[in-house]
Amino acid sequence: MQTPRISPTVLALALIAAFPMQAAVAQTTTAPEAKKDVSQLEAVIVTGSRRAENLKEVPLSISAIKSEELDTYNASGQDIRAISGKVPSLNIESDFGRTFPRFYVRGLGNTDFDLNASQPVGLVYDDVVQESVALKGFPVFDMAQVELLRGPQGTLFGRNSPAGVMKFDSAKPTKRLEGYANVGFGRWSAVNLEAAVNVPVDSDLQLRVAGLSQRQSNRVHNPIAATAGGTADLEGYNDKALRMQALYKNGNFEGLFKVQARDFSGTATTFRANIIKRGTNDLVDGYDDAYYPTDGYNSQTLKSSEVSARLRWDLDGMSLYSITAHDRAKFYSRGDVDGGFGCRFCGIADGPKYTPAGSTTPYPSVIPFDAQTADGIPYLRQTTQEFRLQSNTAAAMQWILGVYYFNEKLQVDSFNFDSFASGDPQNGYAVQHQNAKSWAAFGNVKYAVSPDLKLTAGLRYTDDKKDFDAVRTWTPGKAKNVDIIGPFYANPKSTNWSWDLGANYNLDKSTSLFARVATGYRAPSIQGRVLFGDSISIANSEKNLSVEAGFKADLLDNTARITGTLFKYRVKDLQLTAGSGSTNQNRLVNAAKAEGQGFEIDAQAIIARDWRTTLGFSYNDTKIKDGNLFIQPCGNANFQFLTPNTGCTVLDPAGKLAGTVSIDGNPLPRAPKVVWNWTLKYSTEIGDGELTVLTDWAYKDKYNMFLYEAVEYKAKSALEGGLRVGYGWANGKYEVAAYSRNITNHRQVIAAIDFDNLTGIVNEPRSYGVQFKASF
Numbered sequence: 001m002q003t004p005r006i007s008p009t010v011l012a013l014a015l016i017a018a019f020p021m022q023a024a025v026a027q028t029t030t031a032p033e034a035k036k037d038v039s040q041l042e043a044v045i046v047t048g049s050r051r052a053e054n055l056k057e058v059p060l061s062i063s064a065i066k067s068e069e070l071d072t073y074n075a076s077g078q079d080i081r082a083i084s085g086k087v088p089s090l091n092i093e094s095d096f097g098r099t100f101p102r103f104y105v106r107g108l109g110n111t112d113f114d115l116n117a118s119q120p121v122g123l124v125y126d127d128v129v130q131e132s133v134a135l136k137g138f139p140v141f142d143m144a145q146v147e148l149l150r151g152p153q154g155t156l157f158g159r160n161s162p163a164g165v166m167k168f169d170s171a172k173p174t175k176r177l178e179g180y181a182n183v184g185f186g187r188w189s190a191v192n193l194e195a196a197v198n199v200p201v202d203s204d205l206q207l208r209v210a211g212l213s214q215r216q217s218n219r220v221h222n223p224i225a226a227t228a229g230g231t232a233d234l235e236g237y238n239d240k241a242l243r244m245q246a247l248y249k250n251g252n253f254e255g256l257f258k259v260q261a262r263d264f265s266g267t268a269t270t271f272r273a274n275i276i277k278r279g280t281n282d283l284v285d286g287y288d289d290a291y292y293p294t295d296g297y298n299s300q301t302l303k304s305s306e307v308s309a310r311l312r313w314d315l316d317g318m319s320l321y322s323i324t325a326h327d328r329a330k331f332y333s334r335g336d337v338d339g340g341f342g343c344r345f346c347g348i349a350d351g352p353k354y355t356p357a358g359s360t361t362p363y364p365s366v367i368p369f370d371a372q373t374a375d376g377i378p379y380l381r382q383t384t385q386e387f388r389l390q391s392n393t394a395a396a397m398q399w400i401l402g403v404y405y406f407n408e409k410l411q412v413d414s415f416n417f418d419s420f421a422s423g424d425p426q427n428g429y430a431v432q433h434q435n436a437k438s439w440a441a442f443g444n445v446k447y448a449v450s451p452d453l454k455l456t457a458g459l460r461y462t463d464d465k466k467d468f469d470a471v472r473t474w475t476p477g478k479a480k481n482v483d484i485i486g487p488f489y490a491n492p493k494s495t496n497w498s499w500d501l502g503a504n505y506n507l508d509k510s511t512s513l514f515a516r517v518a519t520g521y522r523a524p525s526i527q528g529r530v531l532f533g534d535s536i537s538i539a540n541s542e543k544n545l546s547v548e549a550g551f552k553a554d555l556l557d558n559t560a561r562i563t564g565t566l567f568k569y570r571v572k573d574l575q576l577t578a579g580s581g582s583t584n585q586n587r588l589v590n591a592a593k594a595e596g597q598g599f600e601i602d603a604q605a606i607i608a609r610d611w612r613t614t615l616g617f618s619y620n621d622t623k624i625k626d627g628n629l630f631i632q633p634c635g636n637a638n639f640q641f642l643t644p645n646t647g648c649t650v651l652d653p654a655g656k657l658a659g660t661v662s663i664d665g666n667p668l669p670r671a672p673k674v675v676w677n678w679t680l681k682y683s684t685e686i687g688d689g690e691l692t693v694l695t696d697w698a699y700k701d702k703y704n705m706f707l708y709e710a711v712e713y714k715a716k717s718a719l720e721g722g723l724r725v726g727y728g729w730a731n732g733k734y735e736v737a738a739y740s741r742n743i744t745n746h747r748q749v750i751a752a753i754d755f756d757n758l759t760g761i762v763n764e765p766r767s768y769g770v771q772f773k774a775s776f
Helices: 006-017 021-028 067-073
Strands: 062-066 089-094 103-106 121-125 141-152 164-170 177-185 190-200 205-216 238-252 253-266 300-312 318-336 372-391 397-417 424-449 451-475 487-488 494-507 511-522 523-528 537-539 542-555 560-579 588-606 609-627 674-686 689-700 718-729 736-739 750-754 761-762 767-775
Touching: 067 141, 067 718, 089 121, 103 121, 190 767, 205 424, 523 588, 537 560
Parallel strands: 121 164, 537 588
Antiparallel strands: 062 141, 089 103, 141 164, 177 190, 177 767, 190 205, 205 238, 238 253, 253 300, 300 318, 318 372, 372 397, 397 424, 424 451, 451 487, 451 494, 494 511, 511 542, 523 537, 542 560, 560 588, 588 609, 609 674, 674 689, 689 718, 718 736, 736 767, 750 761
């Protein structure tokens, strides 16, 4: 379906129109009997500055997502991608399914699918940086709050993050005996169970154990598996996670010790061959979610674990923090990358097609080549250590000094399989090793010039080093250990000074203004996926300069709140990932410059006694600026003997090198200009309980899937909504609810594989179910 486009002006007017309603609300809810929890908005407390502060006091663009909001988004068993688009300027996607999420803030991200890829958006989970792609997708459950910090973040956190930081904080042990269990049953035999128990052992020691189990049956069937081979049923998963925490306090010492682990098994993303109509970005006629004819095998497993200790000693006028963590992971993902079944010596018009039941239109799943691969991380070890000394007084000057150490040891395996041979045997192998070390010193000062004016300044020094090797010992289609490629070696090093300056000024007790200028940095990256290539590529370090200014205001007797930010950034030597045009291969490049500018609005309001609403809106205008950067588009020039249904329609001008195009002036990939989200919540007392109805909607503008621009590879704008109806009783101890996600069942291509056969990835279909939650 074609999603109607809503202009920024209309959204702004709708937001402003909501606020006058507050005058009447404020006048009618001041009586003593008015319910306290609905008369005013609660203050938003954030910890992005490494201190618990009111949002209005922090000179940063921050959005916070509370635990009850996360419960709504995760209702159908969704993973970390469920929060994509739920706050301004945030996009999250994955070519691997429930693992390996890629984050984009203000358009800055990384489309690289290699397993040692770096990202400009940092992910900090319980104060521990999650650097590897195998760690970033840890399930979001039993959370206290999630925060998005936009813009470069280097002088407050251990790892330098030029685009921003996603900060996840789980619920900590408390001195209350409490717990809950939340179980849900949904479409495709989905079962979602989340539970937590908090036990105060004594006045000094508290324990909290939380667990998550998400399971779904396969919802996609491969009708030719019996004859052509391959996995018969797909899209099912079994995802389990456990977190155990112990909080010990005695005198001036506090220690928070954590062990967490994840065990995931299921299938990888379903790549579907030839599902895009050439010359459009529409799905082909006859497309059916439930059918996926393929001769390939599909499986995915991930096991990860972490042990960490967060220690604090309160000294005279200052506190010393130590954060130590050790992470491990093993990952394997195999899929039919070409997305169909092979016909070695024929074009699509000559080969067989599959016609789904109930349809008269053949499903064009035949491809003239085989591309069945697997990638794995058999070994990952990440060790991090942060020491931080910071003031703990109420003095005008607050300060932070810290040092950080990072050590990652990683092995990446790449496999190829022969789809044209019986049993799809392995016929190719390459391996990479990477040892990344980094250390940094950082500091931050906040000074109150007056009660209303506060200035901040930060400085960071970073030293990065990577030792890398890659070798192909089995070239696809050739004898093992005969045509060895490599080994290749790389040892990039880099150092950097980054800084930030900020100011926050209170116009009055309810309104503040802020401004910030900051620099960011990303260390050199290496792409060594040599299974299909004869060289490695290295991207130089990138540097970011960002400027932003905005306001934060509580309006109409704290019944409405709005935050607005204007920003502009420039990245020099931006690291980008270019495809090869015809093979499943990546190449790292540096663009001379990229720029982004736009604005963000984050608002919430009580529009009546029982009604609440929120609105988030962002506009991101990004542009690559490099007249000398040429990349290969899709390989439609290589298979012109096929039908017109193959290849893509490139819109960029030809480059100076044969077979390339210029991407100068293109927007950044996977960076929609407009993102907005809106929620409306109604709650009222019925009998001895409370009825709650919540609907949430998220919109993403169109975007380029790759660096180049092609008609077929431009994702359409999309509007998806959710609905949840719940009834709670016994003072909230029990609740039963029904939910639906993607309630309109909007279907479209959201990503693609840069091959020659228009292979795409489609968004999740409608899901629904029921939940029951019990607390004590």
